[in-house]
Amino acid sequence: MAPDDILLFRTIFEQTPISTQIFTPDGETVMVNAAWEKLWKVPFSKVRSYNILKDKQLVDTGVMPHVKKAFKGESVQLPVIKYVPSKTVTVKGIATYRWLGAKLYPIRDASGKITHMVLQHEDITQQVEAEEMKSRLAAIVESSDDAIVSKNLSSIINSWNKGAERLFGYKAQEAIGKHMSLIIPKDHISEEDEIISRIKKGETITHFETIRKAKNGRLIPVSLSISPVKDAEGKIIGAANIARDISEQQIAEERLRESESLFRTLTSHAPVGIFLTDIDGKCLFVNKTWCEFAGMKLEQALGDGWVKALHPEDQEIVFTAWRESVQKGHDFNLEYRYITPAGKVTWLSGSSVALRDQKKRVTGYLGTITDITYQKIAEEKIRASEERLRIALEAGKIGVWDWNIPEGKLTWTENVYKIHGVHPKHFTLTFENFSNLIHPDDKDYVLRAISYSLAGKAPFKIEFRIITPKGDERWVTTSAFISFDEKGKAKRMLGATQEITEQKRLEQDKSDFLSMASHELRTPLTSVKIFIDLLRDQLNGTEKKSSYYLERISDQTDRLAELTSDLLDVSRIETGKLKLNREQFSLRTLLTDTIESIQPSTKAHSIVLQQDARVSIYADKYRLSQVVVNLLTNAIKYSPKGKKIIVSVNRVNNEVVVAVRDYGIGIKQDKQEKIFEKLYQVNDPEEKTYPGLGLGLYISKEIVERHGGKIWVESKGKGKGSTFYFSLTTSNHKHND
Amino acid sequence: MIKKILIVDDDDDIVEPLGILFAEKGYNVSFVTKGEMTEKKVKKFQPDLILLDILMSGTDGRIICQKLKKNKAYQHIPIIMMSAHPTVAKDAKSSLADAFIAKPFSARDVLVVVEQFIS
Numbered sequence: 001m002a003p004d005d006i007l008l009f010r011t012i013f014e015q016t017p018i019s020t021q022i023f024t025p026d027g028e029t030v031m032v033n034a035a036w037e038k039l040w041k042v043p044f045s046k047v048r049s050y051n052i053l054k055d056k057q058l059v060d061t062g063v064m065p066h067v068k069k070a071f072k073g074e075s076v077q078l079p080v081i082k083y084v085p086s087k088t089v090t091v092k093g094i095a096t097y098r099w100l101g102a103k104l105y106p107i108r109d110a111s112g113k114i115t116h117m118v119l120q121h122e123d124i125t126q127q128v129e130a131e132e133m134k135s136r137l138a139a140i141v142e143s144s145d146d147a148i149v150s151k152n153l154s155s156i157i158n159s160w161n162k163g164a165e166r167l168f169g170y171k172a173q174e175a176i177g178k179h180m181s182l183i184i185p186k187d188h189i190s191e192e193d194e195i196i197s198r199i200k201k202g203e204t205i206t207h208f209e210t211i212r213k214a215k216n217g218r219l220i221p222v223s224l225s226i227s228p229v230k231d232a233e234g235k236i237i238g239a240a241n242i243a244r245d246i247s248e249q250q251i252a253e254e255r256l257r258e259s260e261s262l263f264r265t266l267t268s269h270a271p272v273g274i275f276l277t278d279i280d281g282k283c284l285f286v287n288k289t290w291c292e293f294a295g296m297k298l299e300q301a302l303g304d305g306w307v308k309a310l311h312p313e314d315q316e317i318v319f320t321a322w323r324e325s326v327q328k329g330h331d332f333n334l335e336y337r338y339i340t341p342a343g344k345v346t347w348l349s350g351s352s353v354a355l356r357d358q359k360k361r362v363t364g365y366l367g368t369i370t371d372i373t374y375q376k377i378a379e380e381k382i383r384a385s386e387e388r389l390r391i392a393l394e395a396g397k398i399g400v401w402d403w404n405i406p407e408g409k410l411t412w413t414e415n416v417y418k419i420h421g422v423h424p425k426h427f428t429l430t431f432e433n434f435s436n437l438i439h440p441d442d443k444d445y446v447l448r449a450i451s452y453s454l455a456g457k458a459p460f461k462i463e464f465r466i467i468t469p470k471g472d473e474r475w476v477t478t479s480a481f482i483s484f485d486e487k488g489k490a491k492r493m494l495g496a497t498q499e500i501t502e503q504k505r506l507e508q509d510k511s512d513f514l515s516m517a518s519h520e521l522r523t524p525l526t527s528v529k530i531f532i533d534l535l536r537d538q539l540n541g542t543e544k545k546s547s548y549y550l551e552r553i554s555d556q557t558d559r560l561a562e563l564t565s566d567l568l569d570v571s572r573i574e575t576g577k578l579k580l581n582r583e584q585f586s587l588r589t590l591l592t593d594t595i596e597s598i599q600p601s602t603k604a605h606s607i608v609l610q611q612d613a614r615v616s617i618y619a620d621k622y623r624l625s626q627v628v629v630n631l632l633t634n635a636i637k638y639s640p641k642g643k644k645i646i647v648s649v650n651r652v653n654n655e656v657v658v659a660v661r662d663y664g665i666g667i668k669q670d671k672q673e674k675i676f677e678k679l680y681q682v683n684d685p686e687e688k689t690y691p692g693l694g695l696g697l698y699i700s701k702e703i704v705e706r707h708g709g710k711i712w713v714e715s716k717g718k719g720k721g722s723t724f725y726f727s728l729t730t731s732n733h734k735h736n737d
Numbered sequence: 738m739i740k741k742i743l744i745v746d747d748d749d750d751i752v753e754p755l756g757i758l759f760a761e762k763g764y765n766v767s768f769v770t771k772g773e774m775t776e777k778k779v780k781k782f783q784p785d786l787i788l789l790d791i792l793m794s795g796t797d798g799r800i801i802c803q804k805l806k807k808n809k810a811y812q813h814i815p816i817i818m819m820s821a822h823p824t825v826a827k828d829a830k831s832s833l834a835d836a837f838i839a840k841p842f843s844a845r846d847v848l849v850v851v852e853q854f855i856s
Contacts, residue, residue: 518821519821519822520821522821522840522841523748523750523751523821523840523841524750525840525841526751526754526821526840526841526842527750527751527753527754528841529841529842529843529844530754530755530757530758530843530844530847531754532843532844533758533843533844533845534754534757534758534761534844537761537844561841579824581824581826581827622826
């Protein structure tokens, strides 16, 4: 090579902007150029000993194999490396790393032998970083939910992201190259020119709400943000459009508007008055209903105006209650009156709550007032009726008691205490203390009646005796209403108690009188009957007229005897002294004996015992015979034209039914129940066709029922005869009365 | 031999017709109107049957009956108790009486019962 050539190459080597480093085939550094020194910021003197084949950094970064490959004779493009220059030369403000591209190639002599290795570096940091930035931006643009579209100043689309594909339905390839009018509805088309002209002035348009059109024709409410796009020289070349779908936002806004309107409607139409005040109670708002109650307009109510609506008599209590609820932080609840200027009074139930901000500080009060005038009138009526009831109870000396069963709590009115001869101050009211006041003979009966009624088996109405602490015996009657829970368990007994000692004494007197009178009557009757018999013997069929008269006397004496006996029985029934003397006997024998004793009293009738049921019963023979006699004498009496009377016995399971059938006058349907009532014949003049007090069936009914049986009648009506039945259980052995 | 009947009742209006009735029927009749005199009379009269009222003023018929029935000398004498209270029939039984008859009764009624014991 000529020296000029060498100089030439040397100059090129020194001046080239490409960092160049020359190595021996062993990797020793031979020389570097100025560009190298500039890139690495190290003077050549510091790298003289650098051997590329021993560079640890190249091993660590995986570049070394490529280096070795070059040293074997290939021209190699080394991988781009991220190079961290030596700390000693790092200058503040310069990137701490560089991206380097490098080429390593051999230089051979004429024989082809490698004489030198050349390493040329190119700093590509800027390219790499620009590339990274671009891809990052692209990723952001692609992944954005918003539609991002760029266009030139002729409104021709030149980019179209995924968000735009989703929102408008056009694929990027469909949209790019098209005019923006692709997505602008016809009636909005003028907007684009406006936008472009503003963009050209360098303006940025933000939150421009308008309508755009999707591929499927759907109109989409959007919020647009448009900014100019400038080239490297800052010249505006186009615009970037960001479009955000605001249809959901619009729906939400629409809903809010609707709910506001609903609230307004509710407020104005609500049947309650609504008011809003500030923290000092100055009125800020009242609704239409409030205005009606107060008889004033909204404007009149504002501030302190509302106070005029308060009834003068109630102002003090309202203010006091209000102050108290404000001080204590309670909700306000009070009943008071409003009065209109015209004088119309409305009873109100007012309540209000404190309104608080996010820091829980009270900002004002929101309240309602409800018209309770009708309730007040009803309450007044109830009070008046309670007062009347109280007066009535007082007049009747009736005590009322209430027993809460699950809680075991018993309450008595003053009268109940008086009746029991105790004083609320000295008497602890418990069920047990009450039961200790009951007469020992009646205690079991009372407790049994209570438990029976609590079990839902019978209504509660009893009469019993109590002994007051002073030792007085008193009769009381008590009846109660029992309420049950959904499981059928008794939960409350509400009762009334009345003292009936005087009544009982009168009853006893009456009964004693009846008992004594009938007893006293029997002695002369016995005497009369014996004398009749003596006279009959004396006459012995002679003196026909006298004999006839005697028989009439005899019949009437028998009737008198029956009546005295019935009266005595009734008095026994009423005082509960009709006792049964039960024994075991044959029902058939009883019937046969009774029929035999009755048959002689009638010649017109024939009494027949049908069916041969052999039944042994445990009953009061005398009393049952009395029932059969009564039924037979009735059958005779009410079948004046004679004929048969059939007595039959039917046994069904453990029940026996005795029937007495006659072919007489019968009984109308509506009278069939009544004939068992006491003194029915006496009380119903229409039926007073036959002699008698009407006690027989009443007594029979009592006797049968005391035996646990039933008595009833069946008749097809007037003239069709009647059948009287009574039933008894056959298994009531050892029954205690 | 004529049978003897003793009637014990504090009421003359019963004693009289019964006395006449049994006399008519051929019995030898005696009576006591004061209950406490009964035992004395029984001892003296030695009746074949006694008709005894239960509820008398003074001594109660039930006590008289029990006393007589517990006395070996008299316990063989049939006693028929009578009362205007049919419910005391069971008292007659418990007082060891032989029969009971409720007032009012007819001549036939009482004769039937009496003839069950003596004839």
